[in-house]
Amino acid sequence: MNLKKLLAGSALVTGLALFSAAAVAEESVEVLHWWTSGGEAAALNVLKQNLEKEGVTWQDMPVAGGGGEQAMTAVRARVTAGNPPTAVQMLGFDITDWAKQGVVADLNDLAAKEGWDKVVPAALQAFSKYDGKWVAAPVNVHSTNWVWANKKVFDDLGIAQPTTWDELIAALDKIKAAGLTAVAHGGQPWQEATIFDAVVMSTGGPDFYKKAFIDLDPAALNSPTMVEAFDRMAKLRSYVDDNFSGRDWNLASAMVIEGKAGVQFMGDWAKGEFLNAGKVPGQDFLCFRFPGTQGTVTFNSDQFVMFKVGDDRKAAQEKLASAIMAPAFQVAFNKVKGSVPARTDVDGSDLDACGQQGMKDLAEASEKGTLFGSMAHGHAAPAAVKVATYDVITAHFNGEMDSKTAAEELAKAVAAAQ
Numbered sequence: 001m002n003l004k005k006l007l008a009g010s011a012l013v014t015g016l017a018l019f020s021a022a023a024v025a026e027e028s029v030e031v032l033h034w035w036t037s038g039g040e041a042a043a044l045n046v047l048k049q050n051l052e053k054e055g056v057t058w059q060d061m062p063v064a065g066g067g068g069e070q071a072m073t074a075v076r077a078r079v080t081a082g083n084p085p086t087a088v089q090m091l092g093f094d095i096t097d098w099a100k101q102g103v104v105a106d107l108n109d110l111a112a113k114e115g116w117d118k119v120v121p122a123a124l125q126a127f128s129k130y131d132g133k134w135v136a137a138p139v140n141v142h143s144t145n146w147v148w149a150n151k152k153v154f155d156d157l158g159i160a161q162p163t164t165w166d167e168l169i170a171a172l173d174k175i176k177a178a179g180l181t182a183v184a185h186g187g188q189p190w191q192e193a194t195i196f197d198a199v200v201m202s203t204g205g206p207d208f209y210k211k212a213f214i215d216l217d218p219a220a221l222n223s224p225t226m227v228e229a230f231d232r233m234a235k236l237r238s239y240v241d242d243n244f245s246g247r248d249w250n251l252a253s254a255m256v257i258e259g260k261a262g263v264q265f266m267g268d269w270a271k272g273e274f275l276n277a278g279k280v281p282g283q284d285f286l287c288f289r290f291p292g293t294q295g296t297v298t299f300n301s302d303q304f305v306m307f308k309v310g311d312d313r314k315a316a317q318e319k320l321a322s323a324i325m326a327p328a329f330q331v332a333f334n335k336v337k338g339s340v341p342a343r344t345d346v347d348g349s350d351l352d353a354c355g356q357q358g359m360k361d362l363a364e365a366s367e368k369g370t371l372f373g374s375m376a377h378g379h380a381a382p383a384a385v386k387v388a389t390y391d392v393i394t395a396h397f398n399g400e401m402d403s404k405t406a407a408e409e410l411a412k413a414v415a416a417a418q
């Protein structure tokens with residue numbers, strides 16, 4: 001080899017080395033999500049920091065709006081433009097809908113290497129996988145049938161944790177009579193639907209919840225039990241303050257945190273707000289199942305769907321998926337978020353009292369067959385049906401129709417959306 005060739009070769013090698021160093025330094029993921037409240041952002045930070053330790057830069061794409069409806073609109077725009085983010089926070093049937101479009105990545109090699117099949121429960125795999133392929137990494141399990149109460153308010157008024165509908169109403173009456181807002185509520189359709197999950201379960205029990213929300217049985221949707229569930233929603237409406245309309249859920253949590261309100265009916269992401277405000281379960285606030293739903297769990301699981309991206313972005317995408325599934329991360333993240341780990345093989349003994357109860361309830365409900373997907377959070381029926389229920393629940397909550405009409409409209413709306 002002559003000198004010229006040798007020099008050219010070594011320049012090429014040096015060039016390649018420089019190129020790959022730059023590629024490593026520039027590895028980045030763009031993540032679309034709706035975790036913009038204080039508690040949510042704190043939890044997401046755990047993931048950002050873990051990835052940054054691995055040399056992966058985090059490009060944040062937050063789309064505010066609890067429950068993720070606005071975020072889903074943003075995803076549609078990006079995918080339609082042929083420029084999907086690396087990963088998107090998503091719920092249940094939305095994942096399946098995108099997988100059907102053929103635009104999501106195939107994570108099977110990574111899943112096999114890391115043994116995801118053995119550690120993720122079937123109820124979550126039903127959404128993480130499509131057509132035998134892993135397309136999403138589940139980060140948690142939340143549930144919607146919780147009550148978050150200010151402990152001092154309960155103690156001062158001598159209120160014991162209610163376990164039945166009648167006890168709940170008696171407790172709310174006491175709080176209202178004391179001049180406080182009994183129910184801290186944010187008047188947004190998804191928040192009303194979140195309460196409805198619990199009210200339907202409490203009113204009709206697990207078989208009814210399944211018939212109405214999972215099987216979408218018209219006879220259950222338009223039934224005397226459903227009318228009663230709507231009546232109960234109207235009753236709860238009488239305990240909210242005058243300014244509830246449009247309020248974000250985390251501001252409703254703040255009313256309970258500050259002792260201005262007694263309770264909030266919300267999924268366990270609310271706990272993230274209490275913790276972020278420095279509050280301690282059992283000491284400053286109470287968590288208990290919505291009265292009448294003990295022994296049942298209406299769940300939702302946040303998953304990060306990986307979209308098909310160019311080869312230059314695949315390595316960082318796999319690092320993200322792997323970081324989400326890491327056992328230590330699942331515990332660290334869920335401690336902050338209020339949810340429980342998506343993996344069944346991690347040690348949850350480190351979680352606080354509400355987290356421990358969440359894990360125990362989940363395991364028991366799964367065992368007993370009383371674990372069901374949340375309608376409000378996309379795990380009972382496809383998005384079109386979910387949104388159709390939102391419209392009826394909210395119209396009724398705002399007094400636009402009586403309970404009997406609401407049950408009729410619910411059955412019609414669900415049928416039309418399928």
Ligand code: GAL
Pocket residue numbers: 034035040065066067068091142269300301302377
């Ligand atoms: C849920 C989501 C939670 C929480 C909540 C409010 O749909 O699963 O993680 O963030 O919305 O934004």
